[in-house]
Amino acid sequence: MLEREDMKPAPTVLISDDEPHIVHALARLFRRAGLQTIGDTSQSVCELARHHQPDLIVLDVNQRIDGRDLLAALKRDPLTRHLKVLMLSAIEDQYTRLVCFQLGAEDYEVKPFDQSFVRKIARMAGVDSDRSASPYGRSEAIAAG
Numbered sequence: 001m002l003e004r005e006d007m008k009p010a011p012t013v014l015i016s017d018d019e020p021h022i023v024h025a026l027a028r029l030f031r032r033a034g035l036q037t038i039g040d041t042s043q044s045v046c047e048l049a050r051h052h053q054p055d056l057i058v059l060d061v062n063q064r065i066d067g068r069d070l071l072a073a074l075k076r077d078p079l080t081r082h083l084k085v086l087m088l089s090a091i092e093d094q095y096t097r098l099v100c101f102q103l104g105a106e107d108y109e110v111k112p113f114d115q116s117f118v119r120k121i122a123r124m125a126g127v128d129s130d131r132s133a134s135p136y137g138r139s140e141a142i143a144a145g
Contacts, residue, residue, distance in 0.1 A: 011125035016041075035125045056085075089110055
């Protein structure tokens with residue numbers, strides 16, 4: 001378990017995407033930013049969220065089970081409705097973005113994204129800005145999706 005300097009456990013991010021390479025790439029980047037990660041490629045995000053109570057869920061819209069349906073289920077469940085959810089999509093679609101916000105998403109990002117996305121995730125999950133500074137240059141693009 002990662003621990004921060006103040007001896008508190010590092011914040012946890014649950015990553016849900018049906019593409020294993022995306023889950024692994026995001027997990028690696030998030031861990032470098034000081035986060036613990038839980039990866040989900042099986043659409044068991046609701047059960048994992050109930051069990052682990054992550055600080056943030058990163059949920060892909062375009063999965064075998066529609067990410068909007070998973071988001072709605074998370075927000076209906078009394079054990080997970082308080083959890084922060086950031087939605088990911090490979091397609092910029094204003095209607096989908098609006099629906100996700102109406103369902104309770106905290107934020108919405110379009111792939112591919114750059115290193116500022118990792119900093120955003122770290123801040124949303126509760127890592128201070130010094131810990132989430134990039135070990136890479138600012139120009140590194142993350143080609144997930």
